[in-house]
Amino acid sequence: MRRRDFLAAMALATASLATAGCEEPRDDATEAADLMAGVTRAADDSAGPAQVATSVGALCGFGLALACASDDGASNLLVSPLSAQMALTLAANGAAGTTLSQMEEVLGGPADALGASLGALATSVGDQLRLANSVWVREGYEVEREFLQKNADTLGADVYQAPFDDATVRQINDWVSEETDAMVTDVLDQIPVHAQLYLVNALALDANWADPYTTDQIEDGTFAAADGSAQSASYLRAEEGSYLELAGATGFVKAYEGGTLGFVGLLPAEGHDPAELLDALDATAWCAGLASAEATRVVASLPKFSYDWEADLADPLVGMGMGDAFDAERADFSAMARAKDGSGLALGRVLHKTHVDVNERGTRAGAATVVEMVGTSAEVDATEPRRVTLDRPFAYAIVDLTTSAPLFFGIVRSVA
Template sequence: MIKRIFFLTAIILIFQNLFFSCSSSRRQAGHHDDVNLQSERLISNKTVEMRNNSFAFDIFNELSDTSEENLVISPFSISTALAMTYAGAAGETAEQMSNTLFFERNQDVFHEEFSSWMNQIITRGAEKDQLRLANSLWPQEDYPFHEDFMKLIEKYYHSAFYKVNYKGDREAIRQQINLWVEKHTNNLIKDLIQPGILVEDTRLVLVNAIYFLSNWKIAFDQNATHNARFNVSSEKQVNVPFMFMRDTLNYFETEYFQAIELEYEGSGFSMMVMLPSIGQDLNRMINKMDAAGFLEIAEKMEKQNVEVYLPSFKVRSKFDLERMLAAMGMPYAFSNLADFSRMTPLDDLKIDKVIHEAFVDVHEEGTEAAASTAVVIIRKSAVIDDQKKVFRADRPFFFAIKENHTNSILFMGKIVNPELRAE
């Protein structure tokens, strides 16, 4: 039986109808000129993968700063679901989404570029059946969505469409969407949408699902797995199973951290693991990282003889991201000021929920990963040298699964205590 690493994430973007509130104002919704200027510099002349990785570190740091627990997300899944949503945005709503998500302002250019990047990753993943991705839209059957919006989503995101009636049996619709997510994540994400999320005013749910399965290129020796001490903090230690490998691997180190790259079969994908030096803080290390720094580390790695001691771990995370995304710079999309006029001729939609779930299970022989993202939209109402190196991950560490041609981050997380194993 193959032991695997599982990664799952899920985001629900729910659109609902909106009734305008007189107390709302553009200033109250929040418009940050400094953020806009910074994003302008970062967006221009950057590749899609660099822009996506920039958003990845932004949202991961927001989540990591508020959590002292194990954590995993799929920025690839989140970005894909929000990219489909962005296709319907206009005006200040689109501008804020562009700034926050590092999306190209020109929608025609953006969707073609994003689709090309996404399809390249899918194609490489399909060569050894390692990666699968699926998108779906669940629109209200009698709501007037623009035909051009639906055609764009089908053309660039290869989305399936399922017309439903949110004014009727919403529990049946909820179960139908959840079953779709289960199917496209190999039954690893269940009950993504909880009871009560879908309401009579729900008009659209956008869903992304991603599934990854691969053996390591160089497997850990199962017979060498052993229990050892992991230092959760200076005050707390736990005994957990450590996997062991001795081989020639991509490796990089500074006085502040060590980094190794563990490749999957075919070398098209890999996991990068970063370990702060003794006495260094994990969150501080992560906070100093960005897309450019991540790329620099990947490019500076060299083949070294390395002994790797890495604990097996299993972690699941679930978040509601709407407040965080609003605080990061795109509040209009969730407010009565939302402008989704590229989606519908009616000025009555806003994003209600962005729900994200992720799961990872790391073992000796390989990795299985899955992610799903859904956007729920409702009516408006009131995220080399020959000397042996030793990489002993016996303290909190950061990891990222990436596609190697572009260094695009598909999954990322941190392990604070591998003893805490998710179901």
């Protein structure tokens, strides 16, 4: 949504909410102020093919580590490395000192280079994927001009200033809902008194299969869930042309329309959990595994599934090595903003909420990451086809087939 249209919609929504029922209009339910006035986005063409390739490796490594750190070992999982890395790069662009170096170590590279290359990567994927970034600042904070400019140039971030009241919660949630086609809603429950900024990424994927499933390719079956139960499932069965063997797992790739994006389904060896598979991989193994996919016939069976997932990523990120950014005494975000009283900032919650729906038409998936800043095809041969039936817990990814960049990593342990 264009910034002007969003602000107008928020003003209308706020007025409607304020006058509903018997409530009097609230003075603090004001329109968010646009801080981008006077900031002109410069075309950032600093990310060439080599830089984009480097950022793909960083995204793979970060995504695999984040998925493993966020998994509870029992339920379904869905993280978007791209959404989380973009939101955290917004924050890293305002960090300094050890805080910055730790964030760059976890994210996989220099913040400046990551911002430019992530922006270039997102643009290259095409119109099946839509991304947006925004920064929300509490009234009373002065945002550094260089921080605004850097995030505008590399990640296209809009910046708003608001009173951080209940109306601001609604505005941020409405912005996320709009940018994810309503797949992700109500990501922010409240604004704590110490919250000073929110750095937000929203991502929406809507991709049809290159070869959609027909009615006669949909069959009823049983899924052996991780809890030992046998669950009824509707399976999509078709012959694909790309077979994978990766870290002891077998799998397949099914392309989406246009051939840029693809679904990767991976079935671990019998008796092994999908988390063990993801834990055994690193960026090099992931990219090499996808690049070495065998062009051969594979009969692939994929259950239809749809679910939502959400978590606060703060603990996983601290465990991955980003500790100083969350420590009120050690965090250094002096390049981002400052309060009138001179107090500093640290990371608070890192709210991550995702949605996925895989069916015979294709895949719809959405993700939002809200970083809270607190004060203080080759030709197919005719050999006997391989078979991959995802009828027990499996891992999957939605990837850019050109670069192997993961947009989503997921684990399905239940289809109920």
